[in-house]
Amino acid sequence: MTTFGMVKTAGVAFGLAVGFSGAAMAQDCTTKIGAVLPTSVDWGKPIAETAQFVVDQVNEAGGVQGCQIEMVLRDSQVDPKVGVDAAKALVDLDGVQVLLGAVSSGVSMPILTSVTVPAGVAQFSCCSSSGAFTALAEEGKTNGLWFRTFATSGVQAAVGAKVAKDQGYKSVAVLYKNDDWGQDIGKLVAENLKAHGIEVTGSVAINDAQPSYRAEVTEALAGEPEAIYLAIYPTEGSSVVREWVSLGGTQNMILANSLKSDEFRDNVGLQYLGNAHGTDTASPRVESADAFVASYKARFASEPNGPGLANSYDATMIALLAMEAAGKDARGADIAAAVSRVTDPAGTPVTADAAGFAAARDILAGGGSVLYQGATGNVRFDANGDVSAPAVVWTFTETGTEEASYITLEEVDALMASTN
Incomplete structure (x- = not known):
């Protein structure tokens, strides 16, 4: 991956080199x-x-x-x-x-x-x-x-609940970042899980930069869920999952796209993420999306795997x-x-x-x-500046992530309609 030039202190503008014809x-x-x-x-x-x-x-x-x-x-x-x-x-x-x-x-x-x-x-x-x-x-x-x-959080919430249903989980605990995004997706995924007849044993908020998340993890473990849904970022996510595993929590995990991160995988350890399934929105299977992948690889010498x-x-x-x-x-x-x-x-x-x-x-x-x-x-925006999108389910590999399944835009829309 290329790097920015002239990096200054955090919060200060980066001076970026520009290529000119x-x-x-x-x-x-x-x-x-x-x-x-x-x-x-x-x-x-x-x-x-x-x-x-x-x-x-x-x-x-x-x-x-x-x-x-x-x-x-x-x-x-x-x-x-x-x-x-x-x-x-x-x-x-x-x-x-x-x-x-x-x-x-x-x-x-x-x-x-x-x-x-x-x-x-x-x-x-x-x-x-x-x-x-x-x-x-x-x-x-x-x-x-x-x-x-x-796309809005509703897409990932619906797909996350679908993963739980497809895996046969009967109960799930939800851990979410305590901000606008986390509160939104945490609420939506709980609603979608319940719509599929899956018990939500608890919904626990995760705050930034705590020295320990043992209290939150213990609260989530109390309901003895078969799986956990995580809508948090890599830094907190790494700490939460390490606590979770050390206290005997299940390795059945459903991850929002925020955890589609090498940092998270490496800090937790791939050996603990073998039954983790992530969700994300996806590009449609069209020529323009393929062209982007090709141009990205030519520029950065890597696949566009990040969120x-x-x-x-x-x-x-x-x-x-x-x-x-x-x-x-x-x-x-x-x-x-x-x-x-x-x-x-x-x-x-x-x-x-x-x-x-x-x-x-x-x-x-x-x-x-x-x-x-x-x-x-x-790309089509509605009157609110929103778009819809297909989705993917992904898993971690030693070098990144790989797609486990692809859900078309029509399938996403039908899924959201059925759970709503």
Whole structure:
């Protein structure tokens, strides 16, 4: 995996090298976009690198509205306060009209409500899945400025419950991160488990940075569940599972995509994860998704196995396409309004690469619209800025993860309808 250049202290912008084509070198203007992403954690850094990959491709194609794009990146540290402070700096000091981020719903939400919406900045998230964003949009409180390329928590909750049913578990304990995302998915997976006739023996909140999780693990063990469902992040997850195993807990585990992490696997030990099944949203089995995998491997010399990479690619490319469609010096609201022109089902299809961006520029300049065909397929946002997606069940291997089963978008929709 490549690394960022000129790394400064945590919470301070990374200086990112940008590759220029000959045409781009001749340009004398730069437009900044902001990114608040968790680069200090192992699974967050590739998400940011993927966003920069898109920026480099767009710059290769000549930039946006004739200007090179500079992505000013700040580390959220998966901390709401740090994330908000970073977003405020990007908006107030750097003057960005587009913000990429965050990853955790618990960080994205306060950025949205206290920074981007008040400032009229368009916010594109690769990975925040809480249903709270949908509710906020339905109440008219996002002002149409919020978009996410990751499906809501409902998809993973439904698939997680399906895994429990398919494995024949009769009882499951739920352990969830005590933030917007964790509370949302924890509640949803409990509801889905009960809809399948599976007993939820307990739902236990997990807070950040505790020296021990013995009390929480003991509480979850009290109901003697056949399996556990974990919706937490790798650092806390490693500690929780080590406590769980040491106290005699089952190795029957169902993992949210937040634990799709080499750090988690290595810290727990693969020998304890042989019966762990993870869930994640997935790209559809279409040509554009395959093309993303090929281009990612060419850039980074590795498979895009981490969480949110395809979603990060699409969030960034759609944001930059919308900036192109909105015109020079467009404000955040104009950029948000232009998203529909670049994700138009009746528009001219364009590929997710430098050539596709260049083609889109010509079409948009002529007054047309385009259908962006990206890493997660033909992205379509609803009125709340939400998307739906297929899903996968995965397992850990010595070198990463592998897909155990694929669930189509139609199957996901049917599954969610049946449990609702």
